[in-house]
Amino acid sequence: MKNQLVEIKNANVFVNGTRVLHSLNWTMKTDENWAVVGNNGAGKTTFMKLVFGELIPVHGGVVRWFGHKSLTPLAEVREKVGFVSAEYQESYGNHVAGWEVVASGLFSSVGLYEAVSEKQKKATLEWMDFMGIRHLASTPFGRISYGEARRILLARALINRPSLLILDEPCTGLDIPTRERFLETLQKLSGPKTRMVYVTHRIDEIMPFITHVLYLKNGKVFAGGEKGDLLIDKTLSGALGCPIRLQNNSGRFWVTDIHPKQRKRPGKILSFLPS
Numbered sequence: 001m002k003n004q005l006v007e008i009k010n011a012n013v014f015v016n017g018t019r020v021l022h023s024l025n026w027t028m029k030t031d032e033n034w035a036v037v038g039n040n041g042a043g044k045t046t047f048m049k050l051v052f053g054e055l056i057p058v059h060g061g062v063v064r065w066f067g068h069k070s071l072t073p074l075a076e077v078r079e080k081v082g083f084v085s086a087e088y089q090e091s092y093g094n095h096v097a098g099w100e101v102v103a104s105g106l107f108s109s110v111g112l113y114e115a116v117s118e119k120q121k122k123a124t125l126e127w128m129d130f131m132g133i134r135h136l137a138s139t140p141f142g143r144i145s146y147g148e149a150r151r152i153l154l155a156r157a158l159i160n161r162p163s164l165l166i167l168d169e170p171c172t173g174l175d176i177p178t179r180e181r182f183l184e185t186l187q188k189l190s191g192p193k194t195r196m197v198y199v200t201h202r203i204d205e206i207m208p209f210i211t212h213v214l215y216l217k218n219g220k221v222f223a224g225g226e227k228g229d230l231l232i233d234k235t236l237s238g239a240l241g242c243p244i245r246l247q248n249n250s251g252r253f254w255v256t257d258i259h260p261k262q263r264k265r266p267g268k269i270l271s272f273l274p275s
Contacts, residue, residue, distance in 0.1 A: 003030050005164055005195060007064040011057035013046055020046040021057075022219045028164075028197070028212075033190060035206045035227070036199045038216035039240055044199045047216060048085075048168045051197060053077040066163065078108035082157030082194075085168035089149055094142025098133065098152050099124050101141055105156035127155040131185070147178035154185070161193065168199045183207055203236065208251035215239035 006028040013021040020043050028034055038044050049055040050063060053074050057063065065072040066080065082105070091110045092101055100112045103124045107114050116124070128134045131151050136144055144152065150170060157165055167186070171179045183205060190196060190209035198210060206213070206227070213230035215222040222239045223230060230236075231253050237244045245257035 004028070004067050005030055005032075005065070006051055007062075008050065008057075009062045010059075011050060011061040011063065012059050013050055013055055013057055013061075015046060015055070020219050021050065024050075024057075024061075024219075024221055026214060026221065026224065028195070030195065031192070032211050033196045033209050034198070034212045034214055035210045036197060036214045036216060037201065037203070037206075037236075037239065038222075039201060041218075042216040043219040044201070044216055045085075045168055046219075048166055048197070048199050051164075052081055052083055052166055075108075079160055080163045082160065082162035082165040083168070084150070084153045084157045084166070084170045086150075086170070086172045087168070088153055089146075092141050094140060096141045098136040098139050098141060098144060099128065101152050102128055102155045102159060105159040108160075124159065127159050128152075131155045147174050147182065150174065150178075150182060151185070154182075158189070158194070163194065165189075165194050165196045166199070167196060169201070170198075171200070171202070171205055179205075203231070203246065203253050203255055206231070206253055217241075 004027060006026070008024060008026045011021055011024040012019060024047070036044055036047060046055065050057065053063070065077055088110065093111070096111070099121070103116050103120060104110065104112045106116070106120055125134060125137060128137055131154060133148060133151050133155065136148060136152065141149065141152070154170075171182060174182060186196070187207050187209055196209070198205070200206070210227055212225060213227050214224040215230065215235070217239055223235055231246060233245050236246060243259045244255055247254050247256045
């Protein structure tokens with residue numbers, strides 16, 4: 001269908017011989033932005049790599065992009081899908097200049113291995129201007145702060161003006177002020193030309209531009225649908241496995257109460273422990 005960005009059918013995905021995703025079905029339309037939520041080990045990163053085309057399903061599973069009925073060449077997926085993650089940040093050498101990291105997005109490569117034309121470098125610097133990081137153009141990547149490095153990766157992901165931007169827990173490691181600046185940047189970037197899939201385990205990172213939520217649990221779809229129907233206490237508690245209360249404050253959702261399951265106390269105290 002023409003109004004579909006991504007369609008996944010019956011996707012079973014194995015990583016290092018272990019089945020991580022189980023018979024997963026999911027569709028993203030052209031007017032939607034999704035948050036993918038789940039505990040550690042729920043399959044979020046594997047799901048992201050499936051959407052990005054880095055992993056493929058087995059046993060007859062199918063992933064289709066951009067409304068195509070047949071398989072989409074991976075080169076086209078790379079041109080139209082941007083990607084930001086902490087994992088990518090760790091993949092770049094410390095001596096690579098900031099502008100080179102951004103420019104590598106033109107070639108969908110981790111690192112810059114092709115000559116950059118003057119036109120391409122101009123576009124690179126324009127994106128760095130837009131992100132407020134032009135002053136880091138010549139700075140070695142290893143000397144750039146963690147938060148600014150994440151903004152460089154965001155500029156890298158946007159340089160091809162992708163139809164879909166995937167963000168895999170992009171705020172991991174950021175302090176609160178840096179995280180909020182990053183999230184506000186995403187809010188300003190959101191629009192019909194670039195749709196987003198935001199992978200997280202933090203409910204307070206789900207910004208107002210998110211329209212839909214997908215909960216993953218143990219490698220399966222626990223629930224999925226419109227944000228207003230999914231960001232409720234009962235559904236979130238079931239997805240994360242503990243009682244949780246949410247509060248909506250100006251379009252942002254915050255956890256106000258949580259009761260993690262308590263482990264049973266041991267029946268005996270070992271004799272060698274101090275009294």
